[in-house]
Structure formats: structure tokens, C-alpha cells
Amino acid sequence: MTLTTLDAPMSPLPYRIRQVTWENRDTFSFALAPAGEGSCERFLPGQFNMLYVYGVGEVPVSISGDPAEGDMIVHTTRYVGNVTKAMSRLRADQMIGVRGPLGNHWPAGEAKGKDLLIVAGGIGLAPLRPLIYEALRRRSDYGKIVLLFGTRSPDDMLFRNELRQWRSRFDMDVQICVDRAHQDWFGHVGVVSSLIPRAGFDPYLTHAFICGPEIMMVNTVEALIKRGVSEEAIFVTMERNMKCGIGLCGHCQLGTAFICKDGPVFRYDEMAPWLTIREM
Amino acid sequence: MYILEREYLAALATLLLGRGYELIGPKLAGGVITYAPLAGIEEMARKIRDAQGPGHYRSSPGEEDVWFSYVPGAASLKPWFNPPKCLVCRMRGSADEFLNETPPVTAPKRAFIGVRACEVAALRMQDKIFLEGPYADPEYRARREGALILAVNCSHPAETCFCASMQTGPKATTGFDLALTEISAKGKPAFLIEKGSDAGGELLGELPVRMATAKDKEAAILVSERAAQQITREINPERAARGLAAGLEHPHWATLESRCMNCANCTLVCPTCFCSTMEDSTSLSGDTAERWRLWDSCFVSEFTYIHGGSIRKSGASRYRQWLGHKFSHWHKQFGASGCVGCGRCIAWCPAGIDITRELAVFEASAPATARETVR
Numbered sequence: 001m002t003l004t005t006l007d008a009p010m011s012p013l014p015y016r017i018r019q020v021t022w023e024n025r026d027t028f029s030f031a032l033a034p035a036g037e038g039s040c041e042r043f044l045p046g047q048f049n050m051l052y053v054y055g056v057g058e059v060p061v062s063i064s065g066d067p068a069e070g071d072m073i074v075h076t077t078r079y080v081g082n083v084t085k086a087m088s089r090l091r092a093d094q095m096i097g098v099r100g101p102l103g104n105h106w107p108a109g110e111a112k113g114k115d116l117l118i119v120a121g122g123i124g125l126a127p128l129r130p131l132i133y134e135a136l137r138r139r140s141d142y143g144k145i146v147l148l149f150g151t152r153s154p155d156d157m158l159f160r161n162e163l164r165q166w167r168s169r170f171d172m173d174v175q176i177c178v179d180r181a182h183q184d185w186f187g188h189v190g191v192v193s194s195l196i197p198r199a200g201f202d203p204y205l206t207h208a209f210i211c212g213p214e215i216m217m218v219n220t221v222e223a224l225i226k227r228g229v230s231e232e233a234i235f236v237t238m239e240r241n242m243k244c245g246i247g248l249c250g251h252c253q254l255g256t257a258f259i260c261k262d263g264p265v266f267r268y269d270e271m272a273p274w275l276t277i278r279e280m
Numbered sequence: 281m282y283i284l285e286r287e288y289l290a291a292l293a294t295l296l297l298g299r300g301y302e303l304i305g306p307k308l309a310g311g312v313i314t315y316a317p318l319a320g321i322e323e324m325a326r327k328i329r330d331a332q333g334p335g336h337y338r339s340s341p342g343e344e345d346v347w348f349s350y351v352p353g354a355a356s357l358k359p360w361f362n363p364p365k366c367l368v369c370r371m372r373g374s375a376d377e378f379l380n381e382t383p384p385v386t387a388p389k390r391a392f393i394g395v396r397a398c399e400v401a402a403l404r405m406q407d408k409i410f411l412e413g414p415y416a417d418p419e420y421r422a423r424r425e426g427a428l429i430l431a432v433n434c435s436h437p438a439e440t441c442f443c444a445s446m447q448t449g450p451k452a453t454t455g456f457d458l459a460l461t462e463i464s465a466k467g468k469p470a471f472l473i474e475k476g477s478d479a480g481g482e483l484l485g486e487l488p489v490r491m492a493t494a495k496d497k498e499a500a501i502l503v504s505e506r507a508a509q510q511i512t513r514e515i516n517p518e519r520a521a522r523g524l525a526a527g528l529e530h531p532h533w534a535t536l537e538s539r540c541m542n543c544a545n546c547t548l549v550c551p552t553c554f555c556s557t558m559e560d561s562t563s564l565s566g567d568t569a570e571r572w573r574l575w576d577s578c579f580v581s582e583f584t585y586i587h588g589g590s591i592r593k594s595g596a597s598r599y600r601q602w603l604g605h606k607f608s609h610w611h612k613q614f615g616a617s618g619c620v621g622c623g624r625c626i627a628w629c630p631a632g633i634d635i636t637r638e639l640a641v642f643e644a645s646a647p648a649t650a651r652e653t654v655r
């Protein structure tokens with residue numbers, strides 16, 4: 001029998017890095033498989049794992065791969081500091097510790113029969129990619145599927161192949177914008193929330209799933225509400241310092257919520273009271 | 281209910297030690313009552329008086345012939361169940377190849393004697409956090425399983441206590457194996473003992489006890505009633521929660537910021553504060569990597585660090601987290617207030633901040649409920 005996170009919830013399981021893909025200059029994807037026997041844990045779109053770098057530390061990272069893909073688990077990480085930098089130096093065949101899957105998931109079932117609006121800022125596309133894979137697999141469950149993706153510059157793009165494939169589909173609308181562009185960028189320039197007013201979805205029959213920096217989510221929600229989307233149909237993910245990921249260390253609290261066990265996905269109206277207060 | 285003459289409490293200690301229990305109880309160390317291992321009842325703190333107030337604690341020899349004439353000091357039972365530092369996992373190898381060689385968590389059998397009602401309530405709260413959530417903490421579980429709780433009902437509450445208003449004391453009602461009330465029975469000092477579990481009942485069978493009379497029971501009730509009457513501080517948990525919920529942006533947070541020294545004493549002495557951080561290290565040769573868990577506090581500015589900076593930068597926001605969590609958010613998270621009214625954070629605050637008074641400020645500016653308006 002292999003141990004699971006439930007048996008030893010603080011203890012990472014050794015996984016082997018099967019493949020490293022650099023998405024852009026600071027963001028890389030790992031495909032991981034258990035080092036011993038046993039298979040990857042099943043996960044739902046929106047869940048995360050605690051990833052442990054030998055001797056360095058452990059950080060929460062969303063699962064960015066396809067939930068139907070059973071023998072590998074994919075994570076996409078941007079390196080910003082100590083642990084993620086050490087992680088960026090790891091190569092295929094080296095090892096990493098995995099604890100999870102943890103947290104709740106995007107409530108995709110609730111969106112059945114409605115338009116699906118997905119809004120991502122930067123690395124925020126990572127936890128939304130599994131949702132897109134799933135939604136396209138059950139394409140007939142939804143009305144329109146719209147992806148709005150904002151990134152700092154064309155060089156910061158990630159998942160280029162997928163974005164190209166999704167853009168070429170007739171049953172999905174993909175809009176990409178950048179904050180800053182050079183001459184060879186022909187797309188939209190501006191913040192992603194500026195795409196909301198003219199995006200093609202029915203505001204009264206839409207479920208919106210948003211992930212990105214907090215300020216981007218706040219602006220996006222504001223634009224959505226202006227268009228008539230109700231707060232109960234908007235879902236956001238929250239990011240806070242996490243040490244345990246399982247509700248025991250207290251670090252991730254935001255008001256009454258533990259982001260790790262009650263989230264990271266929240267219906268916007270549950271988060272709204274806390275988001276307006278500084279330094280909560 | 282049973283009566284055990286006071287001199288035979290030593291027999292209970294001997295019985296437990298003989299059965300391989302580590303006996304933990306109140307002990308005077310450096311002038312402060314603390315919980316420490318006891319080799320016998322002789323080592324237990326007896327006939328001590330404690331004077332407590334905001335930012336103040338002093339103990340002295342007691343004059344009455346009462347053994348438990350004091351309440352606990354800064355140390356609660358917390359470190360015995362949630363240690364300040366513990367190993368979380370151990371890996372052996374390198375980033376190329378490593379194995380998880382975390383030893384299984386084990387803990388000695390421990391019997392805790394002289395545990396007060398507020399401590400028992402705090403322990404039940406820790407159970408909710410560490411055992412009853414989606415994931416259980418292995419360290420806490422190992423220490424909690426098989427621990428015996430031998431409570432003592434308070435007769436001499438401190439000036440800082442307010443358990444009565446939090447409904448956690450001064451008498452323990454559940455969560456113990458045995459609960460003792462110090463009385464005089466047939467002219468002799470004795471304990472009235474209540475059985476709280478089968479394990480407690482089994483211990484009683486080995487002790488020279490007799491059945492309690494109606495008079496003994498009355499005497500014990502009187503002890504608890506008198507103790508409750510001596511308690512002067514109070515908090516109304518519902519009103520406190522409402523005051524805080526309405527006062528997230530109250531100017532009083534700035535006043536508190538100017539008085540608070542950010543020392544984190546309050547969260548460390550608090551028997552229900554549970555926050556921790558992790559520390560990673562490798563051996564010199566690099567072939568062993570360990571992850572340790574350490575107590576942490578929301579008063580530490582790195583507590584909320586995420587790439588780019590901490591969320592709670594100001595002292596005011598950190599003070600708001602402490603009071604807001606304890607007295608407001610806790611209700612939704614764990615179904616009750618996070619405070620058991622032990623008064624430690626008042627006595628051990630170097631600035632002498634008294635939360636019972638500070639909460640009143642928020643309550644006073646919160647809109648009253650319909651019922652209160654009618655009254």
C-alpha cells in the first residue's frame with residue numbers, strides 16, 4: 001500500500017520529474033510521476049499540491065495539467081523567490097516532494113447550460129487550464145466558452161501551443177491582451193478587464209471563473225458586475241501565504257476563511273466583504 | 281461522586297507513575313506556576329497564592345490550608361500537545377534521489393493533574409482544530425490519544441480570569457477523566473471527585489475513596505459558586521463578535537497599534553492559538569533534509585508574506601487579526617469563541633493591554649441589535 005496525503009498529511013511523497021518545459025523566461029512546467037510504484041492522485045480543476053524542494057522548502061502550486069491524464073501530474077511555476085528559484089534549477093530525472101491534491105475546485109458543474117467565461121492574468125492561467133481541458137471535453141454542456149487572457153508582454157505568454165489550438169477552434173472565443181507591447185504585436189494592448197465590455201457572452205447566463213493578481217480580479221469583477229453578471233455567478237481564487245495547505249498552520253486566513261481548505265476557489269460574494277478592507 | 285481524603289492524592293500519583301504514566305502537573309519554577317513532570321505529589325505546587333493583573337504576575341506562599349489556592353501561570357497545557365518545535369518530515373538522499381524516512385510519531389503516556397476548567401475547554405478547542413478538520417495532525421493525535429486529564433475545579437480565580445462569562449469555568453463540566461473539587465469533608469481536607477470517563481472510573485476503583493454524601497456535594501457546589509462570584513472581568517462573546525465585525529476599520533486599532541509592542545506574548549501564552557511555521561534544513565553533508573514545525577504568531581510581519589511583501593504590514597492590522605480571529609472569525613470557523621477566558625494574554629502583556637476593556641470599545645460603537653434596542 002502506498003501512503004497518501006490523508007495518512008501522513010504533513011509528509012511529502014517523492015515524485016520524479018519526467019519532463020521540464022520552459023514556457024517563457026521565468027515560467028516552467030514540470031510533468032511529475034510517483035518515484036515508487038503507485039499512480040498519481042486524481043484531482044479536480046482548481047486544486048493545488050504542496051511542492052517540496054529537497055532541503056529548501058515547500059510551496060503551494062496549482063495543478064495545471066489535464067485531469068484525464070492519469071500517469072503524470074503537471075505544474076506550471078513562475079520563479080519569484082527562494083523555493084521557486086531552487087525549483088527552476090531542477091532537471092528531468094531529479095526528484096521533488098508532492099503533497100496533495102489539496103483545496104477545493106472550480107464548480108464547473110454549476111455552469112452547465114450556461115456560457116463559460118474564463119479570465120486569467122499571467123500565471124493565473126495555470127489553475128484554469130485543467131478547467132478548459134475539461135470544458136472542451138464536455139463541450140455540449142456549455143453555451144459559449146470565452147477565454148480572456150492578459151499577460152505583461154508578448155514575451156511573457158505561456159501555453160503558446162494550447163492558446164494557438166484554442167484560438168483556431170470555432171466553438172471557443174479566445175482574446176489575448178498584453179500590458180506592454182513591441183511593434184510586432186498585433187493584438188489588444190491593455191489590462192484584461194478592459195476586454196469584458198465587448199466580450200461575447202450573455203451576462204445573465206454566464207458563470208465566470210477568474211484567476212490572477214488580486215487587483216486584476218477586483219477590476220475584472222467590477223467590469224462583470226457592470227455588465228450585469230451576478231456576484232453569485234463569479235468565482236475567484238485567492239492567494240495567501242501557506243505553510244501547511246491543510247488548515248492547521250493558520251497562515252492563509254483571510255477573515256473567516258482558510259484559503260487552503262475552504263478555497264482556493266471562492267464565490268465572489270463570499271470574499272467581497274474582505275477584499276475591500278486593506279491589510280486583511 | 282466520591283470523596284478522597286487529601287493526603288491520599290499521593291496514592292493517585294503513585295498509581296499513575298506505577299502504570300508507566302509520566303505525571304505532569306503544576307509546579308513552581310522561577311516564581312511562576314508552570315506545568316512540569318512530577319516525581320510525586322510532593323513536587324506539585326501547593327498552598328501558593330498568585331496576584332495577577334494587566335502586565336502583572338506575582339506568586340507568594342498562601343496562608344490558608346488550601347492546596348489549589350492559585351490558577352496556572354503563563355504556561356498552558358498547549359506545549360504538551362502542540363510542542364513549540366517538532367519534526368514534520370525527514371528525507372534522506374539528494375535532489376537527484378531521496379526517500380521519505382520520517383519516523384512514526386510517538387508520544388509517552390501522560391497523565392495531567394491539576395488541569396483547570398479553562399484548560400480543558402482549550403484542549404477541546406484544539407481537538408476541533410487538530411483532529412476534527414479535513415486533516416488530522418499526527419503529532420497532536422499521538423500526544424492526545426491516551427492522555428489522562430485529571431482536572432481541578434478552581435476555588436481561587438485570579439483577577440484576570442473571566443471564564444465564567446465565556447462559559448468555560450470555573451467548574452469543568454466535560455472533557456476530563458476525573459475532576460476534583462477541594463473541600464472539607466467530615467472536618468478533614470478532601471477532594472470531591474467526579475468521574476468523566478471509564479478510564480477515570482477504573483482509577484477510582486484502585487483508590488481509597490468513599491461515596492460522597494449530600495453534604496459533600498453541597499460543599500463542592502459552594503466552592504464553584506464562590507469562585508464564580510469572585511470573577512470580576514467579563515466578555516459577552518456574542519456582543520464582542522458583533523462589535524468586531526462592525527469595527528474592522530475602527531480608529532481604535534491605531535490606538536492599540538501605538539500601545540502594542542508586537543512581542544507576540546499574547547498568542548504564545550494563549551492556550552487556543554495554534555499557528556505554526558515551517559523551517560527546512562539539511563545536514564552538513566547534505567544527505568539528510570528535515571522540515572520542522574515551529575510556533576508562529578500573527579503578530580510577526582512575515583506571517584502573511586507573499587511574493588512582493590506582507591499583507592498585514594501595519595501593527596494595527598496585525599492586532600486586528602489577533603482580536604478579530606479570537607473573538608469574531610473563530611465562531612464561523614470552529615463554532616465558538618476562540619477565547620476560553622484564562623486571562624493569560626492580560627497578565628503577560630508587557631504593555632498591560634486588557635482585552636476585556638479593548639473589546640468594550642468596539643462593542644460600544646457597534647449598532648445594537650433589535651432586541652437590545654427594545655431593552
Ligand SMILES: Cc1cc2nc3c(=O)[nH]c(=O)nc-3n(C[C@H](O)[C@H](O)[C@H](O)COP(=O)(O)OP(=O)(O)OC[C@H]3O[C@@H](n4cnc5c(N)ncnc54)[C@H](O)[C@@H]3O)c2cc1C
Binds near residue numbers: 085585587
Ligand atoms: C493556492 C495557491 C496556488 C498557487 N499556484 C501557483 C502556480 O500554479 N504557479 C505559480 O507560479 N505560483 C503559484 N502560487 C504562488 C506560489 O506559491 C508562490 O510564488 C511561492 O510560494 C513563492 O515562493 P518562493 O519561496 O519562491 O518565494 P519567496 O518570495 O522567497 O517567499 C518566501 C516564502 O513565502 C511564502 N510565499 C511567498 N509568496 C507566496 C505566494 N504567492 N503564495 C503563497 N505563499 C507564498 C512561501 O512560503 C515562500 O516559501 C500559488 C499560491 C497559492 C496560495
Ligand code: SF4
Binds near residue numbers: 620
Ligand atoms: S485570548 Fe487571552 S484570555 Fe482568551 S484564551 Fe487566549 S490567552 Fe486566555
Ligand code: SF4
Binds near residue numbers: 253553554555579
Ligand atoms: S490569533 Fe493569531 S496566532 Fe492566534 S490562532 Fe489566530 S491567527 Fe493564529
Ligand code: FES
Binds near residue numbers: 243245246250
Ligand atoms: S495553509 Fe496552513 S492553514 Fe491554510
